[in-house]
Amino acid sequence: MVVRMRANRAHRDNRRAHHALKASRLSVCSNCHKAHLSHTACLNCGMYRGIKVFDAGKKLAKKEKKQKSKQNANK
Ligand SMILES: [Zn+2]
Known part of the structure; x- marks a missing residue:
């Protein structure tokens, strides 16, 4: 790329103006x-709109089992 095409600070910052993360909407x-x-x-009970x-x-x-086996492997 040629220097003439290089994005200056303003171009770079304008591009990054849209990069902010949004907080996830929780219900x-x-x-x-x-x-x-x-x-x-729902990750806690596995229900979605009243249906399991x-x-x-x-x-x-399963997760607990995996953690336990991992702990045993480390020993
Ligand atoms: Zn739930």
Whole structure:
């Protein structure tokens, strides 16, 4: 690239003016009253709009199992 084409500080900063991160919009679960991402199943209880989408307890147990096996591997 030629120096003539190089973006100056103003061009660079104008481009980066749109790079700010937005806070994720959280809504409250109707089942367990915990915060979860809107349009997404609740990670705490696995409910989405009053329907059970996945077994949250099962997933939690699996996660704990994985952590335990990891801890044993480190020993
Ligand atoms: Zn929930």
